Amino acid sequence: MNIKVTVFHYILDRSYIFLLFIIFISLIFPIISAFISLIFVGLLFQGLYLRRQSSTNSPYIVLEILSMLSLIYAAQFFTHLLKATDIVFLSYLIIISLSLYRLKRIIKKKTNYLQNSKVAFTLLLLAFLLNWFISGFLDLTQGNFSVFGQFGYFSYPFLAIMNFISAFASITASPWFMIDMGIWLGVIGIFRIIEYNKLENKIRYLLMMFAYAFYSIYLPSFSPLQSEVQYIPYMWFNGLGTYGPVRSSYLLDGIIGTFTVTAILSFMFGSRQICSVTCTAPYMLQNTFLNSMKKYNRSSKVGRKTLTSRMSSWYKWVMSITWISLIILAVLSFLKFSILGNDPTMFYTSLYFNVIWYFQFMLMPFLGNYACVNSGICAWGSFNQLFGYLGFFKLKVRDLKQCLNCKTVDCANACPVGLTDMRAWFIKKGEFKSFKCVGVGDCVEVCPYNNITFYDVRSWIKEKLYPIQFKHRGTT
Template sequence: MNYDMWILGLIAGLMGIFTSYILYLSRTAENPLRKIITYILLAMMNGMLLGPAIYLSGVITISLEDAVVISAGLMAIEIIYPLILFVRSIEQEDIEVRISIPVIIFLTLLNEFLMSLDFNSIILSKTIFTIYGTSIVALISQTVSSFWFIFPMALEMGLTAIFTIRKGEKVAFIFIIFQSLVMFFTPTAIPQSTWISISVFAGGAVMTALLIFIFESLYRESYVNKNFSRYLLQILLIYGLMMIGVMIFQYESSVLIVSIAVLLEMIVYINAILRKNYFSGKGKVYWLANKEWSTLFLMDVFIAEFAMGATFDFQYYGTSFFINSLHLAVFSGSIINMITEFFYNTVVFVGGITGSSWFLIMMGFEMGSLVVFKIMKTRELENKIRLGLMIGAYGIYSILIPSFLVTNSRIYPFIGWSMGIGTAGGLAPALIIPMLLTYVISGSLSLLFGARQLCSVFCTAPLMYQGTFYDSMKKFNRTTPTAKKLSTGGERNLIYRVVSFTIYISLAVAALFSFLYHYHILNYEIYGTDPLFFMYIIIFDIMWYAVFLTMPYFGNYGCINTGYCHWGNFNRFVGKYGLFKLKVKDPSQCVTCKTKDCALACPVGLSSQPGSFISQGQFKNSRCVGVGDCVEACPYENIFFYDVRNFLKEKVMKKE
């Protein structure tokens, strides 16, 4: 059996190389004669594999000699079609060009499918329908998701990229090399627990690296080739589907969705690779000027990230254990009950993933890498230190301590209650004091260092907002009407008032119900979940991502500009009476400054700094969270942060 595996593996590898070269020939063919050759080669491979498939199907009994004859006959028949196309192309070449690409895609996938079908039957020493039964869907999905289809396709993807787009299309080439690695680590390829575990985490790591590469490439270029922009959106959406398929595979061993995703990916890929100059053609998408494309891109990325985070959770905790830990409602009763149960289950499941440690770990590596890139570009030492503290706080304070070091973080102020009321649960008697102390600790820090202690260090949001790619989206604050209104209107804006008021009322009502429930005054819970904690899941584990993904419409740091984050609002209110402010060394420098870069750089849209610096020598605003982009942007290095450290230093100097 091992000998057979090596022989078949060698054949599969050679066929993968051969197919890659055929696709290369098809892409570079400049006349009908060269195109006809690619048709004939694909048809010959197709016919060669069809005979054994009939022989191994078990439907009819034929000898090996008969299988060879059938293969030869099929090859002869299939060659007729490209010959007809060749004759027609002499008179009407356009017809041939339009038809050729779909046919090549079909024949290429059919060849891989037949090879997988034949080799699986040979290795298992069973007829095809004995393996898969009579279900055509099962036959196709099991064949496409197997070792003999996945690995050759990954090989072909990498080789065709090397053959066809290695020169002159660098971003697309690197993207496709990553893509081939993601394909290689498809968990369904080898249905063994060790491979599944390795492939889930290795494939996730490769996909994370791929996203980091795309983010940084977009940031550096500020535009993307029009065709590649379309390709990028399609592949990312397919990755989301594939990760959902892997989730289902982990839960109930169904490979149908994975197979659909693999086929869609190969169709999109082969279609692109066959078109000469596809990735280097004319036309560009300037994503910072195209809010529709940018929003679609962010949503595609999030779908893939969400499903990938779920596969991590399923693999690490075990699918059944993780699902059971969510305490999902059982569908029963009237239609109204089933609708509410569906809503509850959706909220708990989505929130359970986005709030899970493995999802945050993945996001930490991805977003943290972009912050590291920003640190490398940052001029001011204090900004470098703050960005480093922000990464450290995310890893230690948001993940390591509450998830892996402290067994019951809820009883510890400021650790379990990272986002104030609702974070760690309801208003149970034992949790009220830790929760109140969290407000005292965080409020005290805001008095001393400003709200930046939360909004630029301890909160998970700044890590996601301040990396190179996402930070550049603050340009939408000036160009999108709604974002401009939110960033310039501040607390006076109607949207801000409505959103913040709604959040406060919702949490207050949920807190009241939670309090009454835990004190046995009112027996009210939501399918076993505390109402306050359920409201927190909706606000911070679901709706926050809606705000984040719509940055092109609502602007960078939407959590501040919309009044959406009650925890940030509290700290910014307290910080207003504290020591933190921005100061300038020389106000007269601001008078002569022509660019006013400090105002343009602000990620929350504050624009009154120059006037305040000139008239008062300082700037203080409750929406300023000390990101430091204004300090960095000042061409004269005139702006600096002022907080408790400067205050104490001044007191010491006066005494001396």
């Protein structure tokens, strides 16, 4: 058996011992134990990924571990929030008792997370809750944090849901949350890089990890340029509302500058420069475990409706409504109107990226992977997809006959967006271009004939310089 696989089997099979170790550490160094917990979770998910081909008790073991870790940090969170120390003592008592019980009596029930959508959903839900409670705990220990700081507190009963959203988003918008998500997803992201064979995919993933650290963590929270960043083009990495309301002082250079630069880059290199590099979504979706969830693009009811490159009428409606709404909100923001005391564009951006997106993340087993792309709900993504579609980027094949004779259709099966019709286009035109293609590169990676290549502005330049040598070829 592969040594790497053996190591992860060892971790999974002895996960309750590791849990007891984390509990012990948390009694002395609660903050350090939080980071150890996140690394441990990443290793557990990698172990699940390596066992994805068979039904085992591992998913249920991980569910229990996540539940107990969530209980620990939920107790820590509410202890700091409510100043009630009894909660922590009770949670530790429950977890230690259950862990000792599991050391003697293992879980016998078996399943496969790729065949059990409810288990897959619960895994993502508990992983998110653990991350949320750890981040909330760290936010509270650092001080200067308000649970309802994102949208404010609403005293009216009919706005109670807004208090939930405000509390939810206050933590998901915090730097600690992005750091914590970055840790456990980074662990399985590293294994994704190792898994890649194509150098371009390795480089893109490394750039994506850097972009996540830079745009999502350093720039908005720790950079000395925090007060000036809204004036810099390409810094509004989530589009309108990223760094502030629409104001004339930075409308031209900051906002319009960002849209102009990113449109040019998408035109030259495809929307992957956003949707597979600088956006936070690909960092959270393209690692080993989450990428395997693309199976639900075909098996879930909603996922099946988003397959192929065809833009359905409902997709167009959602995208149109999203953009019309955002334009109206931008005008209201410029005129200094507010929504429930919040700037309209900042309200929209935070509501989508800090609330709705994470529900899409957790509901992946029912919606399919890359729901942000397949639903048309992400305005920033669709803007870049438009210019990517109009520009140079596409997928090309070296030999049409290889596609015609292909029996595996690995390219279509590997696509995390669910573009299952790419082989038909390869056979018909020798290339594939889709509004929904965000250039993840899994199709290039898995082609058994090494027949698929990326084509972008670099390829176009090479074709002009060396028309014979680079005919029917892209960049590899």
